[in-house]
Amino acid sequence: MNKKIDQQSADNIRALAVAMVEKAKSGHPGGPMGGADFMHILYSEFFNYDPSDMSWAFRDRFFMDAGHLSTLMYAQYYLLGNYKKEDIANFRQWGSITPGHPEVDVARGIENTSGPLGQGHTMGVGAAIAAKFLQARFGDWMNHKIYGFISDGGIQEEISQGAGRIAGHLGLNNFILFFDSNDIQLSTSTDEVTSEDTAMKYKAWGWNVVAIDAHNHDEIRKALTDANNETEKPTLIIGKTIMGKGCVAADGSMYEGHCELHGKPIGGTGADYNKTLENLGASSENPFDIYSEVSESYQKVIAHKKTKAEAKKVDISIWKEANPEKAKKLDFFLSGNLPNLDFSTIEHKAGLATRAASSGVLGYLAEHVENMIVSSADLSNSDKTDGFLKKTHALKKGDFTGSFLQAGVAELTMACIANGIALHGGVIPVVATFFVFSDYMKPAIRLSAIQELGVKYVWTHDAFRVGEDGPTHQPIEQEAQIRLLEKLKNHSGNPSFLALRPADSAETSVAWKMALDNKNTPTGLILSRQGIKDIEPIASSRYNEALEAEKGGYLVKKVDNPDVVLIANGSEVSTLVAAAELLESENNLKVNIASIISEGLFKNQSKTYKESVIPNNKPLFGLTAGLPVNLEGLVGDKGKVFGLDHFGYSAPASVLDDKFGFTAEKVRNQVLEYLKKV
Numbered sequence: 152m153n154k155k156i157d158q159q160s161a162d163n164i165r166a167l168a169v170a171m172v173e174k175a176k177s178g179h180p181g182g183p184m185g186g187a188d189f190m191h192i193l194y195s196e197f198f199n200y201d202p203s204d205m206s207w208a209f210r211d212r213f214f215m216d217a218g219h220l221s222t223l224m225y226a227q228y229y230l231l232g233n234y235k236k237e238d239i240a241n242f243r244q245w246g247s248i249t250p251g252h253p254e255v256d257v258a259r260g261i262e263n264t265s266g267p268l269g270q271g272h273t274m275g276v277g278a279a280i281a282a283k284f285l286q287a288r289f290g291d292w293m294n295h296k297i298y299g300f301i302s303d304g305g306i307q308e309e310i311s312q313g314a315g316r317i318a319g320h321l322g323l324n325n326f327i328l329f330f331d332s333n334d335i336q337l338s339t340s341t342d343e344v345t346s347e348d349t350a351m352k353y354k355a356w357g358w359n360v361v362a363i364d365a366h367n368h369d370e371i372r373k374a375l376t377d378a379n380n381e382t383e384k385p386t387l388i389i390g391k392t393i394m395g396k397g398c399v400a401a402d403g404s405m406y407e408g409h410c411e412l413h414g415k416p417i418g419g420t421g422a423d424y425n426k427t428l429e430n431l432g433a434s435s436e437n438p439f440d441i442y443s444e445v446s447e448s449y450q451k452v453i454a455h456k457k458t459k460a461e462a463k464k465v466d467i468s469i470w471k472e473a474n475p476e477k478a479k480k481l482d483f484f485l486s487g488n489l490p491n492l493d494f495s496t497i498e499h500k501a502g503l504a505t506r507a508a509s510s511g512v513l514g515y516l517a518e519h520v521e522n523m524i525v526s527s528a529d530l531s532n533s534d535k536t537d538g539f540l541k542k543t544h545a546l547k548k549g550d551f552t553g554s555f556l557q558a559g560v561a562e563l564t565m566a567c568i569a570n571g572i573a574l575h576g577g578v579i580p581v582v583a584t585f586f587v588f589s590d591y592m593k594p595a596i597r598l599s600a601i602q603e604l605g606v607k608y609v610w611t612h613d614a615f616r617v618g619e620d621g622p623t624h625q626p627i628e629q630e631a632q633i634r635l636l637e638k639l640k641n642h643s644g645n646p647s648f649l650a651l652r653p654a655d656s657a658e659t660s661v662a663w664k665m666a667l668d669n670k671n672t673p674t675g676l677i678l679s680r681q682g683i684k685d686i687e688p689i690a691s692s693r694y695n696e697a698l699e700a701e702k703g704g705y706l707v708k709k710v711d712n713p714d715v716v717l718i719a720n721g722s723e724v725s726t727l728v729a730a731a732e733l734l735e736s737e738n739n740l741k742v743n744i745a746s747i748i749s750e751g752l753f754k755n756q757s758k759t760y761k762e763s764v765i766p767n768n769k770p771l772f773g774l775t776a777g778l779p780v781n782l783e784g785l786v787g788d789k790g791k792v793f794g795l796d797h798f799g800y801s802a803p804a805s806v807l808d809d810k811f812g813f814t815a816e817k818v819r820n821q822v823l824e825y826l827k828k829v
């Protein structure tokens with residue numbers, strides 16, 4: 152401990168943050184200046200990781216909530232050798248590895264993408280759950296910590312209620328959240344928008360809460376030491392900080408604590424850029440330099456961390472030798488590979504709702520995939536994740552041997568937790584709710600997509616056939632929204648989401664297979680509430696034929712030279728089968744039917760394949776219980792899509808089918824009308 156060097160290090164971080172924002176002419180200097188002391192003490196004295204092996208599975212994790220404070224992380228990891236000077240000087244520029252808000256980059260210490268306030272620390276809660284899950288199976292030697300960093304904005308975001316409740320309820324003592332409490336936010340000071348007692352709020356959720364002066368290094372040390380020793384509860388360290396700590400005006404007076412320091416280069420505020428750098432011990436000619444004494448000190452920090460990690464790795468290899476079976480299993484979990492699964496062996500009763508078929512698959516997975524956490528937002532008996540739950544038990548405080556997370560009614564929190572579980576690694580997250588409530592999850596789905604995480608979303612009650620519950624519970628426009636993500640590429644150049652709406656039980660088994668095989672993007676399974684007549688196999692077994700869904704779409708009914716090709720996904724495929732029977736028996740028409748489980752995946756197939764399913768020289772008719780746009784891209788200008796263009800109504804599902812025109816008879820008539828015009 153060297154007071155002078157600690158002060159210099161924190162000041163160096165402040166100066167770097169100020170300089171990065173000034174050069175980029177964009178960013179947030181004031182917050183990082185306040186949080187610098189905490190970061191330096193955390194990273195130089197507490198945070199365990201191996202600088203030569205950044206993706207080491209048993210490293211501590213740092214989950215940033217306040218993504219606008221990315222300079223804080225870049226400056227800190229620059230001192231730790233993960234960035235070069237030019238990276239720091241290129242903050243927020245095209246092609247740089249220091250973007251405006253951090254994106255997942257584990258090799259450099261960036262564990263999560265953050266920016267939308269509130270989600271970052273909730274991902275930390277997810278990572279803490281994953282760590283506890285693994286610890287319960289492999290032993291307490293696996294005692295790494297998950298640190299979170301949150302600001303006033305994140306504390307105010309509604310999601311912090313879900314994260315706080317769940318972390319407290321589960322007793323996540325491995326989660327340590329630092330709250331940079333500077334009482335300033337973007338447009339106002341906090342007292343203009345809130346009068347809550349944040350400490351009491353977190354205490355009420357079962358947290359250990361401590362308030363400190365977070366510019367006082369000894370207080371930071373004590374808080375972190377106590378938090379690390381906590382055995383029962385997550386810890387919230389409320390660190391009082393000063394926005395723009397260290398800023399100086401042109402006349403040499405201090406210029407700290409001002410709202411305008413939050414979000415613009417300090418040269419454009421009452422502070423003076425050069426005077427501030429000078430006050431922080433930096434040179435205005437070389438503002439991106441690491442001070443020589445700080446550099447020396449950090450070399451020692453890096454060496455010490457390596458030595459500590461090496462010692463821990465020796466302990467781990469001793470454990471592995473003594474526990475070869477467990478070690479093998481642990482390595483397998485961490486590899487991200489799947490065990491051998493044979494979905495063809497899952498038997499479904501006839502005519503199941505696809506949510507019920509999914510329940511059967513989940514029961515199979517509960518017996519064959521040991522590292523899955525399935526979660527439901529208080530709907531497990533409706534979304535049928537209870538098929539999994541029946542074979543395990545829920546996670547609870549002090550007992551993480553189960554594999555089910557009862558998230559309570561908190562869809563967004565649950566989805567963010569799933570992102571955090573995926574980011575941690577070693578555990579596959581599945582989250583479930585009604586499809587209409589995917590609306591409550593959108594911000595997290597978007598981050599699953601950006602971060603390229605293999606989260607599995609299970610959405611049941613997929614259409615107006617929810618029935619009596621009425622328009623609030625009947626999804627209409629949701630499929631169109633989710634399918635938009637299939638059209639949006641991630642930074643690896645792939646469709647950022649895989650949306651699967653299976654047509655019957657066999658396709659549901661295949662959809663689950665596809666979901667598990669899809670490790671690099673999120674997958675959504677869109678499942679029916681009502682029973683569906685199974686599709687008849689054409690030649691072989693129904694499951695084998697349904698495997699063609701892996702190409703995104705295929706023909707479930709095939710004749711030579713059809714008069715019309717009918718197109719749908721999900722339960723509308725069986726409606727088309729019923730309509731086709733009428734068209735063939737009573738109207739003497741020849742009909743093909745295509746089941747397109749994922750438009751995005753289908754569009755990526757070869758032209759020849761696509762044309763073998765949806766020919767461009769035949770009349771095309773699409774049926775969807777959602778907006779017509781769901782199928783317009785498949786049917787094209789010459790075809791016709793029958794869908795809904797209004798919200799649902801409260802009535803029994805069969806009545807709605809009739810009123811909305813989704814009976815076999817009415818669909819047949821629609822097809823005939825259409826054929827008259829082509």
Ligand SMILES: Cc1ncc(C[n+]2csc(CCOP(=O)(O)OP(=O)(O)O)c2C)c(N)n1
Nearest residue numbers: 182266267268302303304305335336337413
């Ligand atoms: C969900 C969400 N809403 C709004 C914003 C825009 N935004 C960025 S920072 C901020 C408030 C910043 O206040 P605080 O969290 O206290 O950070 P500090 O001022 O201490 O830097 C807002 C509203 C955001 N990033 N995320």
